[in-house]
Amino acid sequence: xxxxxxxxxxxxxxxxxxxxxxxxxxxxxxxxxxxxxxxxxxxxxxxxxxxxxxxxxxxxxxxxxxxxxxxxxxxxxxxxxxxxxxxxxxxxxxxxxxxxxxxxxxxxxxxxxxxxxxxxxxxxxxxxxxxxxxxxxxxxxxxxxxxxxxxxxxxxxxxxxxxxxxxxxxxxxxxxxxxxxxxxxxxxxxx
Numbered sequence: 001x002x003x004x005x006x007x008x009x010x011x012x013x014x015x016x017x018x019x020x021x022x023x024x025x026x027x028x029x030x031x032x033x034x035x036x037x038x039x040x041x042x043x044x045x046x047x048x049x050x051x052x053x054x055x056x057x058x059x060x061x062x063x064x065x066x067x068x069x070x071x072x073x074x075x076x077x078x079x080x081x082x083x084x085x086x087x088x089x090x091x092x093x094x095x096x097x098x099x100x101x102x103x104x105x106x107x108x109x110x111x112x113x114x115x116x117x118x119x120x121x122x123x124x125x126x127x128x129x130x131x132x133x134x135x136x137x138x139x140x141x142x143x144x145x146x147x148x149x150x151x152x153x154x155x156x157x158x159x160x161x162x163x164x165x166x167x168x169x170x171x172x173x174x175x176x177x178x179x180x181x182x183x184x185x186x187x188x189x190x191x
Contacts, residue, residue, distance in 0.1 A: 017186055020178065020181055020186075021182055024175060024178045024179045026119060026120050027120055027174035029116065030113065031172050031174070033112055033113050033171075034164070034171045035171075037109045037113050037164060037167070040106040041160065041161065045161070053158065053162050055162070057166065057169070058162055058163065058166045059083040059166055061076050070177070070180050070184055073180070074128055074181055077124065077170075077173060077174055077178075078121065078124045080170050080173070081120060081121050082136060084117060086139035086140050086143070088110070088113060088163065089139050089143070090143040091110070091159075092110060093143060094143075094156055094159075095110075095156070095160065098153060118137070122137045124174075
């Protein structure tokens with residue numbers, strides 16, 4: 001009987017605990033892959049080895065309250081991940097437009113990160129969506145950056161570098177925020 005309760009999604013908390021644990025693992029894997037993608041980009045474009053770009057975050061969100069609950073933090077995270085998915089999608093489009101469909105470690109990892117980010121977005125949607133909260137899992141970005149112009153290819157590389165830094169930041173933020181959610185939900189199971 002206990003096994004049936006664990007498998008029945010309407011009965012409970014155990015499947016929710018498993019979902020949050022999977023989300024944490026997925027976010028950690030995304031962070032590792034995003035970091036590797038950034039490393040591969042720096043190896044490919046040696047100029048960026050010791051470069052720190054000016055400007056703040058590309059994706060920046062603010063909470064409605066000063067101290068948002070963990071659930072509110074995950075909802076904000078979901079919104080940030082949607083924007084990041086749009087950004088990596090734009091990077092892929094713009095790089096392929098400039099250089100064609102290339103094969104190599106960087107391009108393969110870039111596709112992996114894009115796909116993994118999509119999985120994480122669907123996972124956070126499943127964790128947080130309910131009757132009152134409907135979430136989108138599509139990219140939230142229009143690819144309107146003008147990276148051409150006088151600087152051309154260099155501007156595209158600068159913008160790509162900033163997007164990759166953003167991905168690493170948000171993947172790390174996702175791992176930490178989802179771990180916090182997992183720990184809180186796991187604690188409720190134990191009580």
